Amino acid sequence: xxxxxxxxxxxxxxxxxxxxxDEQTEQAxxxxxxxxxxxFRRITPNSEPRCSIESGQYTLHYLLADNVVYLxxxxxxxxxxxxxxxxxxxxxxxxVSYGPKVExxxxxxxxxxxxxxxxxxxxxxxxxxxxxxxxxxxxxxLNNELQDVTxxxxxxxxxxxxxxxxxxxxSHLSTSLRSESERYRKAARNINIQALxxxxxxxxxxxxxxxxxxxxxxx
Numbered sequence: 218x219x220x221x222x223x224x225x226x227x228x229x230x231x232x233x234x235x236x237x238x239d240e241q242t243e244q245a246x247x248x249x250x251x252x253x254x255x256x257f258r259r260i261t262p263n264s265e266p267r268c269s270i271e272s273g274q275y276t277l278h279y280l281l282a283d284n285v286v287y288l289x290x291x292x293x294x295x296x297x298x299x300x301x302x303x304x305x306x307x308x309x310x311x312x313v314s315y316g317p318k319v320e321x322x323x324x325x326x327x328x329x330x331x332x333x334x335x336x337x338x339x340x341x342x343x344x345x346x347x348x349x350x351x352x353x354x355x356x357x358x359l360n361n362e363l364q365d366v367t368x369x370x371x372x373x374x375x376x377x378x379x380x381x382x383x384x385x386x387x388s389h390l391s392t393s394l395r396s397e398s399e400r401y402r403k404a405a406r407n408i409n410i411q412a413l414x415x416x417x418x419x420x421x422x423x424x425x426x427x428x429x430x431x432x433x434x435x436x
Contacts, residue, residue, distance in 0.1 A: 283319070
C-alpha cells in the first residue's frame with residue numbers, strides 16, 4: 218500500500234506539499250524519508266522521469282514532470298503500475314491547481330492544502346484487493362492504460378548510497394547498452410563454437426573410426 222507522499226521542486230528540492238502521516242508511520246519511515254532527500258539531491262534535468270528505488274521492505278517511486286518531483290513510499294509488494302498511476306493523478310491535479318506558481322514560491326510547503334487531494338486519492342490506492350472487490354472501474358481503467366512497467370528504471374538504494382550511481386537517463390542507457398553488448402558477445406561466441414563443431418565434426422568422426430580400426434587390427 219501507499220505509505221507516504223511528498224512533492225518537491227526539482228531544481229532545489231524545496232518541499233511544496235506532503236501527506237499528513239501519523240506518528241507510527243513517521244517512526245516506521247524515518248530512514249526512508251531521509252533517503253528520499255538523497256534522491257531529490259541526485260535528480261537533475263537529465264534524470265529518468267520515472268524510477269523505482271528499492272530499500273528494504275519498501276520501494277520509493279518518483280515521477281518527474283514540469284520541474285516537480287512526486288515521490289511516494291510504498292510497500293515493496295505494492296504493484297509498480299498502481300504506484301505510478303497514483304503519482305500520475307497527483308501530477309495532473311497539482312499541475313492544474315498550482316503549475317504556474319511552482320517557480321515563484323519561496324517558502325516550504327506553500328501548497329499544503331493539496332494534502333486533501335492526496336489523502337483522498339491515496340485512499341483509492343491503499344488496498345488493491347478492496348478496490349477489486351468494490352469493482353473500482355477507475356483502477357481497472359488505469360491498469361489497462363498504463364505503459365509497460367518494464368520501461369521504468371529500477372535502482373537499489375545501496376547503489377545510490379555506496380556506489381554513487383546516477384539517476385540520469387544516459388547512465389541508465391549506458392548500463393542497458395553494456396548488458397546488450399555482453400548478451401550479443403555471448404551469442405556470437407556460441408555461434409562460432411557451433412560453426413567450428415559443424416566444420417570439424419566430420420574429420421573428427423573419420424579420425425575416430427581410423428583409431429578404432431587400427432586398434433582392432435593390432436590388438
